Amino acid sequence: MTDRTSAPAGWYPAPHAGNELRYWDGTEWTAPPPAVAAWPAPGGAAPGQPAGYPVSAPPVIRPLRGIAGATRILLIVGAVVSFLTVLVEAWGLVAVDGFTRGAAPLSDLELYDTLSAPISLASAGLMLATGICWVVWQYRAAVRVRAITPTATRRTPVWHVVSWLIPVIAWWFPFQNVKDLVVASRASLTRAILGTWWGLWIASTAFVSLSGRLSWNAETLADYPAVMSTSLLGELLSIAAVPLAIVILTRATDAMDPAGR
Incomplete structure (x- = not known):
């Protein structure tokens, strides 16, 4: 789907990014996570990212x-x-x-x-x-x-x-x-x-x-x-x-x- 204005926040394939998995916060797509396997520091998620947001590279969703x-x-x-x-x-x-x-x-x-x-x-x-x-x-x-x-x-x-x-x-x-x-x-x-x-x-x-x-x-x-x-x-x-x-x-x-x- 290209229109997620009514979709709840969550992880979805992002059409604008080659269907790569991205986080939809309810109004817009978040930036892609860096390709480094790590999790946020104990203090919490990075600014603008949801709690528990992983910074490891998500799986690439390839076309079918x-x-x-x-x-x-x-x-x-x-x-x-x-x-x-x-x-x-x-x-x-x-x-x-x-x-x-x-x-x-x-x-x-x-x-x-x-x-x-x-x-x-x-x-x-x-x-x-x-x-x-x-x-x-x-x-x-x-x-x-x-x-x-x-x-x-x-x-x-x-x-x-x-x-x-x-x-x-x-x-x-x-x-x-x-x-x-x-x-x-x-x-x-x-x-x-x-x-x-x-x-x-x-x-x-x-x-x-x-x-x-x-x-x-x-x-x-x-x-x-x-x-x-x-x-x-x-x-x-x-x-x-x-x-x-x-x-x-x-x-x-x-x-x-x-x-x-």
Whole structure:
């Protein structure tokens, strides 16, 4: 918000200072604190500053819209690659079945191998890039909401990143963290949207992981239809999760960074 004439005194992101955390005394913004970690002398706060005013540098509130836009683009491109993966896996199933029955040449299987390798690499690269952008956005969002209300999220901004990387914990901590951001920002999102998005993401991750394990253990041509089927299902679930992820990202960003609309 740029107009705080009716806002109570407190700490807010200051639009005129790049959304850096500043103190609003009810009529005007106070000067920024010096970048020296210290507290006021026992005699009290410095003139013109509220009691208990910290002089350590506050967290920098970084914009969300740029990283949110990049994440949206990567999500869409990733969905397109997932769709291509579905087509390739479906072709692989047909090729294996036809070759087994003697109705398709070996070249059909070779074409599947030729197509699946680059698409798998592209999918992995896009997932990594999208994941990096998503956690950067989530970290910035957590810093933003905790700067105003330190208890707005149950975990620190660092945990909003780390929780995606720890086995087992990654199955529910990230969902709780995103939910905290949505609730704190009062974004226009329902539990159904959040729950469906997370359920699709978890199911997609599980099927893709299962496909990888089946592929690693596959020894004969007869083992590959199961690999292809689980991969295909995982990609379909991933595609279904993308629109919901974009809705969550967009609405939460709009709620936390309204000045950029």
